[in-house]
Amino acid sequence: MATKLERIVCGERLLAVIMRRGIGEELRQQGKTVLFATPDAFGLQLGVHNRSSDEEIEGHFHIPFTNIRELAVQEFFFIYSGSVAITLYDSPENQQALDEVIINTGDAIVLNTGHSLRFLSETQMLEIKQGPYRGRALEKIIIAARS
Numbered sequence: 001m002a003t004k005l006e007r008i009v010c011g012e013r014l015l016a017v018i019m020r021r022g023i024g025e026e027l028r029q030q031g032k033t034v035l036f037a038t039p040d041a042f043g044l045q046l047g048v049h050n051r052s053s054d055e056e057i058e059g060h061f062h063i064p065f066t067n068i069r070e071l072a073v074q075e076f077f078f079i080y081s082g083s084v085a086i087t088l089y090d091s092p093e094n095q096q097a098l099d100e101v102i103i104n105t106g107d108a109i110v111l112n113t114g115h116s117l118r119f120l121s122e123t124q125m126l127e128i129k130q131g132p133y134r135g136r137a138l139e140k141i142i143i144a145a146r147s
Helices: 023-029
Strands: 005-010 013-019 034-036 047-049 075-081 083-089 097-104 108-111 114-119 124-129
Touching: 005 097, 013 083, 013 097, 023 034, 023 047, 075 083, 075 097, 083 108, 097 108
Parallel strands: none
Antiparallel strands: 005 013, 013 108, 034 047, 075 108, 075 124, 083 097, 083 114
């Protein structure tokens, strides 16, 4: 069976994790109730649940982190509808394109590297990234245009 979970790797570095539409059904077929696809060290934890109607998760709070330094900023996109080509880049210093992935309606991705987006059709997309927002000058290194 083709997996609905993809990991884009360059060398030993995990650039992106993609959960394709239908991953919940794939989880059900494997007899699993939950899968976290991102490494424990990622700032964004991407998980999918496959739960029955009688299950419950007990009420809880999450304990705040007391000190976080040098945590990589990651972004999450979920495609409600449409199609997006995402180019993945290696580092702020080199700015070399490494790969391109296409995500479509129902797909989700966590990005752990530089990237650009090209919308292939009219698209509705949810984006989540760490905050607080520091302002554009402190948030982004713009990738130089290639001739």
